[in-house]
Amino acid sequence: MSRPRWRKLRGDLRAAWGRVLAMQLAIVVALAGVGTVLAARAVLEREIDASYRAVHPADATIDIAGDVDDALLAAVRARPEVADADRRQMVRARIKQRPEDPWQMLVLFVADDFNALRLNTFRPDRGAWPPPRGSILLERTAPAVMGLGSHTGKQGHGALPAHALAGGPSMIVQTPNGKPTVVTIAGTVHDAGQAPNWQEHRGTSYATRETLAALGEPPILHELLIQFRQADSIEHVEASAKQLAKWLGDRGVDVHEIRVPGLRKHPHQGLMNAVQTVMLVFTLLLFVLSSIVVATILSTILARQTRDIGVMKALGASTGQLAGLYATFVLGLGVIATVIAIPLAYAAANGMVRVIAQMMNITLADASIPRWVFATIALLGLLVPLALASVPILRATRMTVRRSLAHSGAGSDFARSSLSRLPIAVRNALRRPARLALTMTLLVVGGSFVIAASNFERSLSTISSKLGSARHYDLEIRLQTPIARGRLADLANIEGVRAYELWAASDAALGDIVHTYPDGGHGSFTLTAPPSNGSSLVTFPLRAGRWLVPEDTDAVVLGGHGGADVGDRITLAVEGKRSTWTVVGLVEEVGGGSAFVTARGYAKATKIDGVTLLRFETVSHTADERATVLARIEATLVERAIPVRYAMPALLLRTIIDDHILLVARAVIAMAMIIALVGLLGLGAAMAINVAERTREIGILKTIGASNGRLLRILLGEAVVVGAASAFVAMAVSFPLHSSSRAGWARPACFLAHPSRSRGSPCSDGRCSRSSAAPSRASFLRVAPHGSP
Secondary structure: OHHHHHHHHHHHHHHOHHHHHHHHHHHHHHHHHHHHHHHHHHHHHHHHHHHHHOOOOOOEEEEEOOOOOHHHHHHHHOOOOEEEEEEEEEEEEEEEOOOOOOOEEEEEEEEOOOOOOOOOOOEEEEEOOOOOOOEEEEEOOHHHHHOOOOOOOOOOOOOOOHHHHHHOOEEEEEOOOOOOEEEEEEEEEEOOOOOOHHHHOOEEEEEEHHHHHHOOOOOOOOEEEEEEOOOOOHHHHHHHHHHHHHHHHHOOOOEEEEEOOOOOOOOOHHHHHHHHHHHHHHHHHHHHHHHHHHHHHHHHHHHHOHHHHHHHHHOOOOHHHHHHHHHHHHHHHHHHHHHHHHHHHHHHHHHHHHHHHHHHOOOOOOOOOOHHHHHHHHHHHHHHHHHHHHHHHHHHHOOOHHHHHOOOOOOOHHHHHOOOOOOHHHHHHOOOHHHHHHHHHHHHHHHHHHHHHHHHHHHHHHHHHHHHHHEOOOEEEEEEEEEOHHHHOOHHHOOOEEEEEEEEEEEOEEOOOEOOOOOOOOOOOEEEEOOOOOOOOEOOOEEEEOOOOOOOOOEEEEEOOOOOOOOOEEEEEEOOEEEEEEEEEEEOOOOOOEEEOOHHHHHHHHOOOOEEEEEEEEOOOOHHHHHHHHHHHHHHHHHOOOOEEEEEEHHHHHHHHHHHHHHHHHHHHHHHHHHHHHHHHHHHHHHHHHHHHOHHHHHHHHHOOOOHHHHHHHHHHHHHHHHHHHHHHHHHHHHHHHHHHHOOOHHHHHHHHOOOOOOOOOOHHHOOOOOOOOOOHHHOOOOOHHHOO
């Protein structure tokens, strides 16, 4: 009986080669997708972590008032809890190519000896090393942002082309206390500890003390970089940093600030974890759905073979033999799919890893894929399709000989008798309730994920658009030092300025420690005082409590940080000066993290009297017009010898946020569309089964006069009924998914736009925190550059 049984299977497969090919392709594509994402995730998690740790990231940075001299550095290195220490200086500068060009933001890191870097290290890429006096080195992703290179081509990261280095390109750099100075771009470096410059929309550069002095700044390094022994938790680092700061204070060192980033985590580690998690979940779901489609197509084949199975059983074939026959067939599909999918996944994963490594600006030390990934692909390819296909196989092979030979495909008696008054399309759809449930499950899952993904993308777009609804200004200028209001009283007379407001703002810490990275732009926090008469250019929605009143002196309204509730007492620190406040309100602030206080309260807490933040509403309608107005404003400030820390169009902040969330949004939508396509394939397979089962019925209908068009309308009507019912259910199911997108699904956006992995972050360790330093979900777009409120 063995040989005829297998010969019949081969004949059946040749007769249904199209369906067999569809089954094979479904398994191969889905399995290759899972393997690609799984392999890329395994490599990237290892390599991003290794690349970041290779720069020897500082666990904490202690900002002191004076220079970190050799004696102080040696004393810190001798401390028992300190594994290593170094000194550095970060200067927020501006850069442009030509005098008529607009300024761009630049982060300038200053080091003592480029050949003896110990913490937060970077390595030469192209050009001079170390940079000569009067020159700077750019991070290799910066030239494209500066307009000196591109993200494509041989350099890949936007690095300076060789011919540009040979000629020593020049740029104009201005530091807060200096004048515009022409510097030479001596080369590029690779700093794997920095977020890619293209995503932050600013440049990162490196220079020596001599160059810093040439730019007009004091040649001092007042940042003490520390790496602690046994730094196994962020709490341990914070405690050790506070203890070291106290020890410095006891030695007469004025400590201004303690900064603790995520514990040896790349600034955008959370971004890639979010993207890869989304893709892995979707590809696994895609694989399961594809396996269901395979089982459905197999049901089509078995439906045509029901009487044949009855004949074979009548001739002596057992249920086990027949089930083993078709199980071997499915297992063969899995083996072939695994053999094809593994090399496809290997090639695709290598490509994905290299693209993301370039995007993340990391170096791949080991791009090999772990063996367990291939073992997982093989197990999925062999077991999952077989497990799902066992349902139709057992249903067909367990059927009795009499029932198999009498099989007509008419469906259940319940569908014929109890629902006979329903339209024929509905009756046909309900003939096989189990098959209908399976088909609708495929369509509902695909449709609900498409709807939820669309809502997710729209929610992210709405988040960035909230910047425009809450911030009604076009330009923002942060001054380096407080300026008396009288010196800024007539800025409204500048051509193109419709209105402007004078604010006070200082970098602050919520508690004792600032959870920010060395660039100062991830996780920054600002103490802000709006104009005394209120603001018409900023209107943040009030979430709880009340707004400030002029009489307040110790009241604070938190924007972006919801770890504290109305009525709580919190501590803020500015330049080492601590002050205690009562939270009277919470506002929804997208694009920043701020504590709002009155001008009286600000002066009392900081001992600073003056304006440090200017916001302008212009009559401009285009970016070029706004750039022209900004140039006029800056020219006026230069005439009055007022140093500018940065100047930024309001649209730039929205662009930064959009660039952070774009990757996840596109990945979610693309995977949802693929899942929806699989659902449609499932509907097609189910309809094919229905037609196969009704061959005799269709013949009878044609005999009594039914036309081909009439039969086509009946079958299409059934598909429309199933599709419409599935769409209705998908819309109902998508509501909780949409709600999830505002909470759990919004967590990837949190990683993207608020990549700091510090304790108290809403994404920290995948859970929300209620610590005093914990920002709320409303603050997950806290990406304001350098502490912009």
